[in-house]
Amino acid sequence: MMSTKPKEVKIKTAPIVRSMFVQDDVEEADAAMLQKDYATALKKFRNAAAKKDAYAQFSVGDLYRAGHGVVQDYAKAVHWYRLAAKQGGEIAQYYLGVMYEKGQGVAQNYSEAVRWYKMAVEPGKDAAQFNLALKYSKGLGVVQDYPEAARLFKMAAVQGYAKAQHNLGVCYIGLTQVELS
Numbered sequence: 001m002m003s004t005k006p007k008e009v010k011i012k013t014a015p016i017v018r019s020m021f022v023q024d025d026v027e028e029a030d031a032a033m034l035q036k037d038y039a040t041a042l043k044k045f046r047n048a049a050a051k052k053d054a055y056a057q058f059s060v061g062d063l064y065r066a067g068h069g070v071v072q073d074y075a076k077a078v079h080w081y082r083l084a085a086k087q088g089g090e091i092a093q094y095y096l097g098v099m100y101e102k103g104q105g106v107a108q109n110y111s112e113a114v115r116w117y118k119m120a121v122e123p124g125k126d127a128a129q130f131n132l133a134l135k136y137s138k139g140l141g142v143v144q145d146y147p148e149a150a151r152l153f154k155m156a157a158v159q160g161y162a163k164a165q166h167n168l169g170v171c172y173i174g175l176t177q178v179e180l181s
Helices: 020-034 038-050 054-066 074-086 090-102 110-120 126-138 146-157 162-174
Strands: 008-011 014-017
Touching (some): 020 054, 038 054, 054 074, 110 126, 126 146, 126 162
């Protein structure tokens, strides 16, 4: 049975309340995704996305990125991710960083990848922290900065992100105490 009570969804730090109609579309889309009924999911997510629901916009983008229910189209994925990211959707910001880093749907641009990763880096966003740390450690899109890389690796490592734990260990071996502070 569908709930008629609007559901709060966290986008960045500000909660939003969905209208009942948007909520119904999102719930039906999520249910269709579980059944791998991507055509229905796309239709319902598009309905909600047209009403500026950031989660739905991200989800449409993800369907295009993965090629579920549509022909895989990275440019369309970027378009939908950008709509959600501009509303503060951290997951969309992270995926925009990935798309710019890999040159999927956009020209490869490490500086732009870093910009989006920085928006997505908040406590609890271990993948964004890790990817941003890699950019600092290699000087891709930013000035190479090992202490900043170590700081970001540590943020991700304390959350249990195994690759970050490994890279943090490598940082501790290669950096002096002064460089790490």
